[in-house]
Amino acid sequence: MRMPKFSTLYMAIAAMNALSTILEFAKDDRDNKALLFRAITTVNWITITIMQLRWERQEALEASEDEEAEESGSPERIEA
Secondary structure (H helix, E strand, O other): OOOOHHHHHHHHHHHHHHHHHHHHHOOOOOHHHHEEEHHHHHHHHHHHHHHHHHHHHHHHHHHHHHHHHHHHHHOOOOOO
């Protein structure tokens, strides 16, 4: 079995936190402090997910560029 990408796991965590925030908001006797903390946690996980998705996309792009350079027989890129 293949391990899912980290971004997939982060999306699941963000979704669970969002659901938890919604459920806290829907309570009749909601605790505003708990609601605030849940909302902040949700926003943090969404931010982490976006950063991870960008990183994975950049890694995939670099890997495809390296693969194309190898296939064409051109010298490797020089990384700064």
